[in-house]
Amino acid sequence: MANFEWYRSFITIYKHSSVSEAAKTRIMTQPAMSQHLASLEAEVGEPLFTRTARKMVPTERGKELYTELAPLIESLEETTLSFKTVSSPTLPVVKIGTAQEFFRERLAPYLHTFHMRVFAYYGLAAYILDLLTEDKVDIIVTSQKYTAPGIEYLHYVEEQFVIVAPYHYEEPDFNDSKQLEAWLCSQTWLSYGLELPIIRRFWRENFQKRPQMKPEHVLPDLHIILSAIEHGAGISLLPTYMLANSLQTNKVKIICKPYKVTNNLYFAYKIKNSTIPKLRILIEALKGNMPPTDSKNEV
CATH class of the missing domain: 3.40.190.290 (D-Maltodextrin-Binding Protein; domain 2)
Incomplete structure (x- = not known):
């Protein structure tokens, strides 16, 4: 079963076209980010990126997965942030x-x-x-x-x-x-x-x-x-x-x-x-x- 954090790492790599930049954004080590991607690819059963010397290029399966996942992940994060803002005490x-x-x-x-x-x-x-x-x-x-x-x-x-x-x-x-x-x-x-x-x-x-x-x-x-x-x-x-x-x-x-x-x-x-x-x-x-x-x- 896929881990939610694998999805978040995948989305971040897709946006930055780089494992190292994605790791910095998520405050993770590069090996941990690479492990998330490898685990998700194993779960999907095929590569999600083509690795080149300069950047990570999404495969057709990677593009398809991003299109389906991105709106869901962003909506979930916005909902969580909104809930946190409302529930957090604002009075001194x-x-x-x-x-x-x-x-x-x-x-x-x-x-x-x-x-x-x-x-x-x-x-x-x-x-x-x-x-x-x-x-x-x-x-x-x-x-x-x-x-x-x-x-x-x-x-x-x-x-x-x-x-x-x-x-x-x-x-x-x-x-x-x-x-x-x-x-x-x-x-x-x-x-x-x-x-x-x-x-x-x-x-x-x-x-x-x-x-x-x-x-x-x-x-x-x-x-x-x-x-x-x-x-x-x-x-x-x-x-x-x-x-x-x-x-x-x-x-x-x-x-x-x-x-x-x-x-x-x-x-x-x-x-x-x-x-x-x-x-x-x-x-x-x-x-x-x-x-x-x-x-x-x-x-």
């Missing part, structure tokens, strides 16, 4: 690193508007910065501005964190902040990490001291923390952007409302890539799709 690819919760709430709903292919990588600030410095991502969204050579930061948005409790949680009235602080320390807390990342900031900004308590549960996923609060596991600090549904369905409530803390998020990317069009397009798309800041849009 942007690799972004961020916290999983932020991507889910603030980026995922707008993916259809980006006009680009997004590859997401999740992790804490130090981890996604490593991905950026190692060129494994193009851009990150981070709350930490680490000093790193060649990295540029651009302010993105301000998050607002509030104390969230189960809907039927009892919140006593206090005359001063010291009583409130003592009461908060006595409650069951859920934290994103043992180091109490946002809780420590909340205490420092509102009570000018470090929190004197340990979390009951450490759950490194804000959505899991929210779910645990809905089921009565305790209280925690959560960003307001992820509370709308739980508040509307009376699963949680915000307590100690005057007390809150803000958290700035930044885009970070390598300075050498700052003018790449796909990054500028993504940044503008993300900025354009952001809802009003939490301070102006209380839930």
Whole structure:
């Protein structure tokens, strides 16, 4: 049975009238090209070319075979090329690193508007910065501005964190902040990490001291923390952007409302890539799709 590659080699030799030129065109060795032709001639049962000192002259059988094969081979190659062009991704690819919760709430709903292919990588600030410095991502969204050579930061948005409790949680009235602080320390807390990342900031900004308590549960996923609060596991600090549904369905409530803390998020990317069009397009798309800041849009 004839091999398809024999046919392609035969067509190429016919067009160039030379085995050596055909071999160069198909990026093959001359002996391999000659072997293709010999195999096809053996299959056909007669010579397809007359070999002269200067060129390969097709025989009548060779001319007949070329007339039949050429349109079929060319049509097949055009179809393959067309299919490859259509199926190949033409949109630019942007690799972004961020916290999983932020991507889910603030980026995922707008993916259809980006006009680009997004590859997401999740992790804490130090981890996604490593991905950026190692060129494994193009851009990150981070709350930490680490000093790193060649990295540029651009302010993105301000998050607002509030104390969230189960809907039927009892919140006593206090005359001063010291009583409130003592009461908060006595409650069951859920934290994103043992180091109490946002809780420590909340205490420092509102009570000018470090929190004197340990979390009951450490759950490194804000959505899991929210779910645990809905089921009565305790209280925690959560960003307001992820509370709308739980508040509307009376699963949680915000307590100690005057007390809150803000958290700035930044885009970070390598300075050498700052003018790449796909990054500028993504940044503008993300900025354009952001809802009003939490301070102006209380839930």
